[in-house]
Structures are given as structure tokens and as C-alpha cells.
Amino acid sequence: MSEAAAYGDVTHGEDRGEAQPATEAGVPLTTGALARRLGVSPTTLRSWDRRYGIGPAARADGRHRRWTRQDVAVLEAMCRLTSSGVPPAEAARAAKETAETPPGTAEVFVRPPSPPSRSKAAGTLPLGDVRQECRGLARAAVRLDAPAVEAQLAAAVEQYGIAVAWQEVMAPTLHAVGRKWASSGDRYVEVEHMLSWHVSTTLRRHTPAPERQGDVSATGPVLLACVPGEQHTLAIEALNAALGALHLPTRMFGAAVPVEALTAAVQRLGPSAVVLWAQARSTASLPLARHVADTQWGVKGARRGPLVVLAGPGWSGPSTRGLPRPQTLRQALDLLSGAHHGETPGERP
Known part of the structure; x- marks a missing residue:
């Protein structure tokens, strides 16, 4: 049985919705803001830019990255494809082709890896109505992006505290991984193991050191x-x-x-x-x-x-x-x- 099942009826938070990638005024996003939007690490975005040419069309002052609405559309397609199991290089080509195709003329190209391999953790997780943070955490876990998983778990604890972060971010994502594992044989066991490890690490990192009890007659622990x-x-x-x-x-x-x-x-x-x-x-x-x-x-x-x-x-x-x-x-x-x-x-x- 998966580690995911928690306190009986786990209460899920409402789906918070995602911020738009660019405002009506056309203000481009920074790399950090885009990383939070997509649920990936800034390092991943820089790596995709360097390896596959999926980067911002323009850079402010020749240095700082600013992502336009079209740049974001390419990256959203990239994330959907890699989450579906398409190898990154192939996903990058398809994402760029999709962005260059006029709207309404073609559907997003999604297909399983070729040749198919049951060792790859492909597909999205059945999350349902949950906080937006769960979706970013799930995407990072499916990609086995440990730095992103670690960062998102720490951010959830810092923002909400342990109790809310566990019940409304960690536990729902663990439940989704467990359900996916149960319905797919052993294909997602590596995702479940990695996510569980980082959840445990985050919980212990945010557990205060035991305090000494000065009064021997004090209530026990x-x-x-x-x-x-x-x-x-x-x-x-x-x-x-x-x-x-x-x-x-x-x-x-x-x-x-x-x-x-x-x-x-x-x-x-x-x-x-x-x-x-x-x-x-x-x-x-x-x-x-x-x-x-x-x-x-x-x-x-x-x-x-x-x-x-x-x-x-x-x-x-x-x-x-x-x-x-x-x-x-x-x-x-x-x-x-x-x-x-x-x-x-x-x-x-």
C-alpha cells in the first residue's frame, strides 16, 4: 500500500487557479515568475533554453530574460508533452511547431515515447479539485525533478505552515501518486518513492528541536x-x-x-x-x-x-x-x- 493515505478524509483546498502568464498590458514574465507558474525550477527553464532552444524571444538589456505570451505557450506545450512521456528533445520540437501553427489548424501533438518503455513515468496525476500548488508539485514529481520538488515543498510550508501544507498540498499529491501507481502496476513507484522521501525530508527539516522541560512535574510528552x-x-x-x-x-x-x-x-x-x-x-x-x-x-x-x-x-x-x-x-x-x-x-x- 502507498504511503499516501493519510488522516481518513483528507480535506482538500479549493483550486486557486493560475495567474495569467502575461497581463492585458502585455508585461512579460521573469524566469522566476514563469517557473512558479509552470511548476518547474528556473534551472530547468535555463536548461531547456540551452539544450533545445526553448528560450525567451527577447532579453531586456541584452541579459535579463523576459518571457512573452508566445514564449509561455511554447513552454506550456513542452510541459504537457514531457508529462505525457515524450522525450524532451522530441517534445521541444513539437512544442515549437505547435506554437508556429496558426490556431485552429492542428491539435497539440501528444504520443507516448518511441519505442515505448514501461520504465518511464508518463502521464498526468488524477488530482481533482486541489490547491494550485499540488499541480506544480505533481508535475515536478512526475518529471523526477528533485530540486523543484524540494523547493515547492519548502515554499508550501513557509506560506501555509505544517498543518495546512500537509493536508492541502503534500497529502493530496501523495494520494494522487498512490492512485496512479495502483492503477498502472509498478510504473510510478519511483515517483512515489522520490516524493515520499522529499516530503519526509521537508517535514523533518521544519520540525523544531525538542525543548528541555525545566519542571520535572510538567505534563509528559x-x-x-x-x-x-x-x-x-x-x-x-x-x-x-x-x-x-x-x-x-x-x-x-x-x-x-x-x-x-x-x-x-x-x-x-x-x-x-x-x-x-x-x-x-x-x-x-x-x-x-x-x-x-x-x-x-x-x-x-x-x-x-x-x-x-x-x-x-x-x-x-x-x-x-x-x-x-x-x-x-x-x-x-x-x-x-x-x-x-x-x-x-x-x-x-
Whole structure:
């Protein structure tokens, strides 16, 4: 199963629409603005210009690139063709021919690579109604353009914060990659692996360093762990980063934590809450969750136990009476923040 499936019903943002490549006044675009418009890196645009002659028709002061509406049309055709699997050199020739053909006389030339190769990741991703940033990220991922993927992920986090960037940019794009992979055999596995790697890298890069707790009597941290047999960690990495942004202490244990190790960690740390992630129903174990909820620490007469939070689509099958199961990252953040500050589930409006 793909890493893509996240907090149950992932809430998608509205499609923001793209800015026009040039204004009615005919103001040309800079390379940076055009790169953001197309969802590619400026380095890619310069490379296409150098290798295939797809560059601006004119340069201001003989140096600075300014892309006109016709230049943008050529590059848009280039992006459509390469996303469909056409080799870049062939796509460049077809894109320039398309731009030179009077409107209405020919359709855009799109065909699979020749000779066909199942190792190439061709085609667009089924994104649906999502933020515009998802489309640029998906195009970069399909092209295996790692610098562009990295830059767009970092920009999403800087603009929206971890929680919104995960739910409305990262997760929808990962879902689309997972669906494409599932419907195409193993053709898109390299796209899924690369995108997952860079999402994980971005999340960790934006996770604040753990803060020392000066008061030994302070509320314990939030423990995050995958249940035994579960290897998918991206969603709880996002949750860990978002909790860090709220200055809530956490302990991340990652994939497939054995029951004995999880129990020992609970007894040693005295956490305010334990998040158990299960991607698949085959790994979700309600007896395990209840065992963790029953684990206590402290002196006799004042023993305490953690709030156990069930996260992930794997818990959609079993009855989870008494154990909260947030459906979105925002719900999980509200629940865990309340637990850290001594609230019980249901006390918040």
C-alpha cells in the first residue's frame, strides 16, 4: 500500500487557479515568475533554453530574460508533452511547431515515447479539485525533478505552515501518486518513492528541536508510534512537526514499534498521550491500543495513564469505543494540545 493515505478524509483546498502568464498590458514574465507558474525550477527553464532552444524571444538589456505570451505557450506545450512521456528533445520540437501553427489548424501533438518503455513515468496525476500548488508539485514529481520538488515543498510550508501544507498540498499529491501507481502496476513507484522521501525530508527539516522541560512535574510528552507491522510514517511525521510548531513536547518512535518497547517507553516517560498510527486494517489492533491505555506509572494511590489516540485509516474497521480517532490533522492537534494542558476529550468546544 502507498504511503499516501493519510488522516481518513483528507480535506482538500479549493483550486486557486493560475495567474495569467502575461497581463492585458502585455508585461512579460521573469524566469522566476514563469517557473512558479509552470511548476518547474528556473534551472530547468535555463536548461531547456540551452539544450533545445526553448528560450525567451527577447532579453531586456541584452541579459535579463523576459518571457512573452508566445514564449509561455511554447513552454506550456513542452510541459504537457514531457508529462505525457515524450522525450524532451522530441517534445521541444513539437512544442515549437505547435506554437508556429496558426490556431485552429492542428491539435497539440501528444504520443507516448518511441519505442515505448514501461520504465518511464508518463502521464498526468488524477488530482481533482486541489490547491494550485499540488499541480506544480505533481508535475515536478512526475518529471523526477528533485530540486523543484524540494523547493515547492519548502515554499508550501513557509506560506501555509505544517498543518495546512500537509493536508492541502503534500497529502493530496501523495494520494494522487498512490492512485496512479495502483492503477498502472509498478510504473510510478519511483515517483512515489522520490516524493515520499522529499516530503519526509521537508517535514523533518521544519520540525523544531525538542525543548528541555525545566519542571520535572510538567505534563509528559506526546508519544507517536506506528503499531507493530506498520511501516508508513509520513502522517505521524507531519503530526510530530505540527506539534513541535505548537511547542508541545513529543517523542517520535517511527515505524513498527514492538509492544514491549512501547509499554516500556510509556512507563519511563509518563506521556500525556500516545498516538498509534495504523495505515492498514491488518495492522490495527484494538487489544494493543487498550493495553497501552491501561499502562500506568507513578506512585501507588496517584497512578496515571495516557490518553491513547487512534490515527490512520486502519482504525476505520474496528469499534473504538472510548478511544478518540481524529479524522484530520487539525483535529489531532486540538485533541493532543488539550491533553497536554490537562483537558479530557470532549471538554473543548
